[in-house]
Amino acid sequence: MTHIFLLGSYAPSLINFRGPLIRDLLAAGHRVSVGAPDIPGDVRSALEAMGAMVYETPLERRGTGMRADLAYYRVLKRILLRIRPDALLTYTIKPNIWGAFAAGSAGIPSYAMITGLGYAFTEAGARLSTRQRLTGMAARWLYRAATRRSERVIFQNPDDRDDFIRGGCLVDPAKAAMIDGSGVDMEHYSRAPLPDAPVVLMIARLLAAKGVRDYAAAAFAVRASHPSARFLLVGPFDEGPDSIGREEVEEWVADGLEYLGPTDDVRPVIAQARLYVLPSYREGTPRSVLEAMAMGRPVVTSDAPGCRETVKHGVNGLLVPVRDSRRLAAAIVHLLDNPMEVEAMGQAGYELVALKYDVKQVNRAIMDIMKLSASREDHDDAQK
Incomplete structure (x- = not known):
């Protein structure tokens, strides 16, 4: 043994x-x-x-x-x-x-x-x-x-x-x-139907290097033209030097971002979302992206190490430049405006996870x- x-x-x-x-x-x-x-x-x-x-x-x-x-x-x-x-x-x-x-x-x-x-x-x-x-x-x-x-x-x-x-x-x-x-455990993170509501989700520790500020900036830009869109942020505050403070998050919430805090089970919140977003500056392989893909969500993520491995641009999601909230917002708007692409990308992401991850x-x-x-x-x- x-x-x-x-x-x-x-x-x-x-x-x-x-x-x-x-x-x-x-x-x-x-x-x-x-x-x-x-x-x-x-x-x-x-x-x-x-x-x-x-x-x-x-x-x-x-x-x-x-x-x-x-x-x-x-x-x-x-x-x-x-x-x-x-x-x-x-x-x-x-x-x-x-x-x-x-x-x-x-x-x-x-x-x-x-x-x-x-x-x-x-x-x-x-x-x-x-x-x-x-x-x-x-x-x-x-x-x-x-x-x-x-x-x-x-x-x-x-x-x-x-x-x-x-x-x-x-x-x-x-x-x-x-x-x-x-x-990713394909049985635990089982496929869930895509909702029609324009709900966008990011799950991450609240660190600048995860692209949380870029996500917030993109959310406010998208809501200017798509006021019915909801942007959810899930994850714990962090103690590191790169951390984002509570006061800054409270300001985002006052402007319409929905901060849900940390959770032990991300499946219910992924099930609410139509799109998953992770504009991180670098990852090993982002676990949250794989979980979202396993549940059938299209992904918008950074063209950065680790992140780019999970998304085939235009197939199961979209890649955007690092630290570019304007391009991030444009990618989100494109998917919100093209429901057929969202459906196809969600299916492609699910198949990619099953095949590779x-x-x-x-x-x-x-x-x-x-x-x-x-x-x-x-x-x-x-x-x-």
């Missing part, structure tokens, strides 16, 4: 994003342990009910202090030495970096999933503070050292892979592997990269 330790930086993501992977690993006959900081009781109970062993791994998610990160490394190393998993699988930047260091010290193979590159790889011309530039430099240096210890580094789109290598973060390009995002296919790809059997039958045969 192969023992896999799955390490993340945000406990609910172990269920929301990695739950299907945990279930598939367990169904294939593997043993699974998971780690994250600040694990709520309901999350712990849900993970244990799946059959996973759960470990608290204290981490300052937004901090840049080396002392706290080194404390995180020491905790990880102690856990790995105590439970001796056969492999460590990590995602997000701090688990990727410090998990690789800890696994290397403990003599355990590690695999890192790059789900997005963030400030360290923001496009040329973006205005970054001195602190953000220094943080980016430190992240690239640490990734370069960490990936020397990784068995494989798993990317979700070719732009991230190429920029990661070009930035000096992966000395050995042969370690790079590719998967199609985190996948089904979570079962993505999980099989991850297990193949880690050289794990993907079924209990394979596991049992290997034991004979």
Whole structure:
């Protein structure tokens, strides 16, 4: 029985994003342990009910202090030495970096999933503070050292892979592997009828780099010519330096934008929407876009790394330039004015997700990269 330790930086993501992977690993006959900081009781109970062993791994998610990160490394190393998993699988930047260091010290193979590159790889011309530039430099240096210890580094789109290598973060390009995002559970996010009402939706953490301000500006421009159009915004406030404050959101609400706050289940709000919009500046592979496509929604998103992988322009949605609220508004108006295109694009998006992004296919790809059997039958045969 192969023992896999799955390490993340945000406990609910172990269920929301990695739950299907945990279930598939367990169904294939593997043993699974998971780690994250600040694990709520309901999350712990849900993970244990799946059959996973759960470990608290204290981490300052937004901090840049080396002392706290080194404390995180020491905790990880102690856990790995105590439970001796056969492999460590990590995602997000701090688990990727410090998990690789800890696994290397403990003599355990590690695999890192790059789900997005963030400030360290923001496009040329973006205005970054001195602190953000220094943080980016430190992240690239640490990734370069960490990936020397990784068995494989798993990317979700070719732009991230190429920029990661070009930035000096992966000395050995042969370690790079590719998967199609985190996948989407086609049974959970089942197809829903398109409403006739002109309702537009964006789901994201409230960060400038997600294009939230561009969405708000586009919403007000569209409503000037289409006053019946509703623009919904769903997602939590964030603590990062790129965050959008409550006062700014309250001003948008006063002008007609509908902010619904965060939600544990996006399906009801996607079902309300006729169009899904994500004008992000960069993603790994945007999970919310895949969920909207699985439910049959056409998508307007940025011609940016990660985002452009999910949309074939004019087929299942429209691509617009990054940071261009005028072009974003024009794309939304075009789809609101062309209902037949909306229907066709929703169908095409659903078919694309089923073909390329089904979570079962993505999980099989991850297990193949880690050289794990993907079924209990394979596991049992290997034991004979």
